[in-house]
Amino acid sequence: xxxxxxxxxxxxxxxxxxxxxxxxxxxxxxxxxxxxxxxxxxxxxxxxxxxxxxxxxxxxxxxxxxxxxxxxxxxxxxxxxxxxxxxxxxxxxxxxxxxxxxxxxxxxxxxxxxxxxxxxxxxxxxxxxxxxxxxxxxxxxxxxxxxxxxxxxxxxxxxxxxxxxxxxxxxxxxxxxxxxxxxxxxxxxxxxxxxxxxxxxxxxxxxxxxxxxxxxxxxxxxxxxxxxxxxxxxxxxxxxxxxxxxxxxxxxxxxxxxxxxxxxxxxxxxxxxxxxxxxxxxxxxxxxxxxxxxxxxxxxxxxxxxxxxxxxxxxxxxxxxxxxx
Numbered sequence: 031x032x033x034x035x036x037x038x039x040x041x042x043x044x045x046x047x048x049x050x051x052x053x054x055x056x057x058x059x060x061x062x063x064x065x066x067x068x069x070x071x072x073x074x075x076x077x078x079x080x081x082x083x084x085x086x087x088x089x090x091x092x093x094x095x096x097x098x099x100x101x102x103x104x105x106x107x108x109x110x111x112x113x114x115x116x117x118x119x120x121x122x123x124x125x126x127x128x129x130x131x132x133x134x135x136x137x138x139x140x141x142x143x144x145x146x147x148x149x150x151x152x153x154x155x156x157x158x159x160x161x162x163x164x165x166x167x168x169x170x171x172x173x174x175x176x177x178x179x180x181x182x183x184x185x186x187x188x189x190x191x192x193x194x195x196x197x198x199x200x201x202x203x204x205x206x207x208x209x210x211x212x213x214x215x216x217x218x219x220x221x222x223x224x225x226x227x228x229x230x231x232x233x234x235x236x237x238x239x240x241x242x243x244x245x246x247x248x249x250x251x252x253x254x255x256x257x258x259x260x261x262x263x264x265x266x267x268x269x270x271x272x273x274x275x276x277x278x279x280x281x282x283x284x285x286x287x288x289x290x291x292x293x294x295x296x297x298x299x300x301x302x303x304x305x306x307x308x309x310x311x312x313x314x315x316x317x318x319x320x321x322x323x324x325x326x327x328x329x330x331x332x333x334x335x336x337x338x339x340x341x342x343x344x345x346x347x348x349x350x351x352x353x354x355x
């Protein structure tokens with residue numbers, strides 16, 4: 031007879047550095063081992079590694095008081111990175127971008143149709159990876175599809191507001207709450223539910239992830255105006271050209287008399303945009319909003335019932351998002 035009471039293998043725990051390395055290896059394995067019809071596309075994506083900020087955040091949240099991380103965190107973290115990669119592939123198609131992280135984009139090299147299909151495949155791969163963990167019943171509250179829905183709706187809202195010169199600050203913050211912050215929130219949430227000691231503070235971790243995601247996008251909005259393409263490793267000063275109205279420009283439209291009316295009547299140049307944003311203090315305003323999220327995130331980290339080393343790791347992630355490192 032088959033023994034119905036199969037004993038699960040004991041849980042494996044890893045150090046943060048070992049877990050982070052395994053995530054990179056796992057993402058590389060998933061991309062390189064894709065089905066043959068799509069493998070050349072996914073292998074191309076392995077050339078342009080990101081900073082793995084979201085997966086590192088998940089691992090940091092999953093760290094227990096002994097500084098160890100459950101091996102299931104590697105599965106969740108790699109799923110988050112694959113999901114993030116899927117959104118970037120689709121973003122590049124929407125924005126007609128030629129460069130990402132210093133390398134030619136998938137849509138530029140293989141065409142838009144191939145890139146869209148590859149992005150769809152990566153969404154499915156992320157779901158499959160998240161579902162491949164052991165003892166699934168312990169993590170039923172962590173719904174990756176729910177976060178995917180929020181991300182997609184955020185992107186859709188942004189697209190619906192392309193060239194909407196009347197977009198308000200509150201409206202823009204709602205857009206990036208889904209488009210960018212949702213995946214950060216998912217990362218912090220996924221890590222927290224894996225850490226036994228963090229389960230009482232799951233709500234705090236979720237809010238922390240949301241705040242850091244908002245900071246990340248607002249910092250990116252400033253980078254589009256400030257950083258040279260060589261440093262940003264992606265097209266800069268291109269948001270408005272793609273119809274995307276970001277916070278520095280929203281502030282300029284609201285405070286520079288006649289500027290929004292001129293933009294509605296005729297196409298404004300990049301020099302006019304840069305001048306208006308600089309003279310109205312659009313970047314300073316964006317940083318002020320970002321600082322408010324920073325202060326909230328900082329306070330949450332101080333409140334967490336966690337080890338000093340874990341708090342320092344979370345603080346480092348917060349600082350990187352705020353400074354655009």
